[in-house]
Every structure is written in C-alpha cells, then in structure tokens.
Amino acid sequence: MSIASANGVVKIILILLNAILCNNVLLVQFQGICPFMGVSRKVETATGMGLAVTFVMALAALVTWLVQHFILDPLGFGYLQTLAFILVIASLVQFVEMFLQKSSPTLYQSLGVYLPLITTNCAVLGVTIININSGYGLGTAIVNAVGTALGFTLAIVLLAGIRERMELGNTPKHLRGFSISLITAGLMAIAFLGFTGLITK
C-alpha cells in the first residue's frame, strides 16, 4: 500500500471517529434533539430510526454535494444553500419512501414510520452544510455523513437503553418522562465531552 493511500485510509478513519465520538451530532453539536427525545423510548425503535437516518444522510450528502458544486457554485448563488438543501432533502425522503414501499416492503414496514420524521430533521441539513463549509470532497462528504449518522444511532440507542431501565426505577413523579430523559441526555453529553481532543488536527 502506498503512503498516499495509507494516509487516505487514516484520514477516513479519523473523520469517522471524529463524527461518531468527538463531534457527536446529538450529544456535542445538539442537532436533531427532537427524534432523540421522541423516538428513544425503546431500543428497537431507536435502532430503526438510526438506520433510517443513516440511509437518508448518506444519500442527502451525495445529492446536496452535487447540487452545491454543479448548480449553486457555478451560478454564484451560494446563499440559496439552505433553501435548496431543504428542497433536496424533502424530495429525497419522499422518493426513498416510495422506492422502499415498492422494492422492499419489509424494510418499508420497519423504517416507514420514521422516514417522514427525518424530512424536517435538522441533523440531516446540518451535516450537509458542514460538509460544504469544511470543503470536503464528494467521498469525504459521504464518509462524514455516514459517521455522523452512526454517531446519531449510537447516542439514540444508548439513551433508549437507559430509558428502558429507568422505566423500572422509582423516579420521583415530577421528574418522570421527558424531564428525567433530558437530564440523562445532559449527563451523556458531559460524558461525551471526554472525547474532546482525542483527535488533533
């Protein structure tokens, strides 16, 4: 393996680790908190949501990168980024939903409920904009998106596991439900703070 490609592999691993742990989309960047609270009641549904997000994020990163570099930049309309990306993501989610319903009914049954939720998920928009702002190439952008989505899955499944156990505990009445979940999420965020500085650029 040449030094250049070895460097490439190391770079990809670093981007993945950075997106999953150091800059976790939920616990460090605080994007996509809505599904983090809403769909983290059971590990099973949390995993489903994580898979759906991974799927959509990777596709969205691909399409938005192409839109930015082949439509917006050449025409000098970079400021339309937010609008254009939302348009792309919303259409993409719709398209994916239709495609899944036809091609894989089983996958559609398990992901179907969560797909529409992702349309307005700011984490998806966030990762596409970060990709552009960081000046990533197409491949790197997709790797970053997949890493971010894996970080999302990790955080939401961890929280779901904790919440499942908390259901059994004797939580004070006024703290039950979202209150204790938000406190838990806060503590998890503090724990994830420990990953800061793991990767130095």
Place this chain on the structure above:
Amino acid sequence: MNVMDIVLPGLILGAMGLVFGLVLAFASKRFSVQKDERVERVREVLPGANCGACGYAGCDAFAEAVVKGEASVNGCTVGKAPVAKKVAEIMGKEANEGDDKIAFVRCHGALGDVKAKSAYSGLANCQAASDVNGGNLACRFACLGLGDCERACPFDAIHVKNGLAVVDRGKCTGCGACVAACPRSVIDMIPAKGYIAVACRNTDPGKAVRAVCSRGCIDCKICEKKCQYDAIHVPAGLATVSYDKCVGCGACVEGCPTKVIVDFGGKAEAVPAGA
C-alpha cells in the same frame, strides 16, 4: 439593485423544484403499489379498537389477513356476528354464526369466603402477588382480586368488587385481553349463549376445598345427579358443563350446596322429563 438578482434565484429554485416534482410524480407512478380495495372496505366495518384479540397486530393487519385468506371472516371476536356478516359480504363467503365467546371468572371467593394464608402488602397487582409464594390466598386457584384484568380490559367490562373480579356481560366483547392478563388463569372464555357456568377451578378433593373456601366446588356430584340432560359432570374434582347439552333448566343451580354454579338468567323453559 438588479432585477435579475431576484428573478434568477427564483428561477433556479423553481427549476429545481420542478425537476424534483417531476421525478416524484414519475416515481409515484413507477413505484405505485397495487392495494386490494377490499382491505380498505373490510377495515371500515371492523370495530377499530385494535385490541388484538384476533391474533393479528390490529384491525389493519386483520383486514389484510382476511383478504389474503389467512384469517377467517368471523375472526373478529369483538365484532361478533354482525361484523362477521359484513366482512363475509365483502369477501363473498358465508359466516359461521353462533360461536361467540364471553369472559367468565371461574372463582366465587370474595373477601371472607376464601381464607388468606398470609398478609400481602406488596405491589398492588396480581402478577406480583402471585409471584410471592403463589399468592396470599389459601386456595391456589382463587382470584387474587388486585385488578390486572380490570387494567387490561379495553372495554371497561371487568371490575374487581369485594376482592373478586366480576365480568359485566353487557359490555364484554369476548376479546380475551383479561384471560391473557390473569396470572392465575382464573378467567375463561365460555360460550356467550351458555345458560350456566361453574365459578370454581379447584380440582382438589372436597375436604381440601372446604378447608380453604366456603364457595368452592366440593365434588359432591349433586349437580350430576340432578341433571336430566347429562349436561354436567364431575370428572376430575370439578364440575364441568357440556354446553351443547345444557338447556338451562336450573336444577343443578338449585341443588348445589355451595352455590358455585352461576345461572345467567337466560333460563329456557324447563322441559318436563319424558315429555
């Protein structure tokens, strides 16, 4: 201020929107899924309680199964005959009538009737109580009366009164949610048209039953002797009704010394013997 600065972005976004819209329109045609319209129609006549008594995940799943031919047209236990008839109409099949079921609590041991073997002050649900040394009552078959069935019932049709679960026969739809919820299996599904039922499950010998409860079946076989229709027998320490033979004359109900046989009041005119 150039007018084109406003028009051009609008055009670009409009063009993108148009392209995505066309792709979506194409996709909705290309990937459209053919749905059997009968599913929708069957779903409309179902009660929509999503109770799961049919064994499917809900009314939608049951409707799909009926149309696929996996479930029978009278599979909806809650909707009973009227729903089965409508479903059968849509499917073009005959519905079998007359096998509606209704929940019945096979215990008469209210507070004081059945002896306690210990005090219980733990979690107020039957599952927890029955996990502690088989419950706090001396009879191992008795209703614990802590209301797991009451909480499970989607139709407000079963209530604990005086330490004993009682079914409201007017409200019970026969969904079987209480049967599944009861950790003691005290609740049974019996034919809704049955005239009588034995409110005890204790199969122990009569003496042992008497020792723990004043309202149990003590295997005296008086009901068996009183019955002219060969409809009630005491095969294994417990009176058992044959619903296909019982005519509801009520002889066994009157004869029972512990009053463990319940008469539902739908008494048929007693046919004189030999008539």
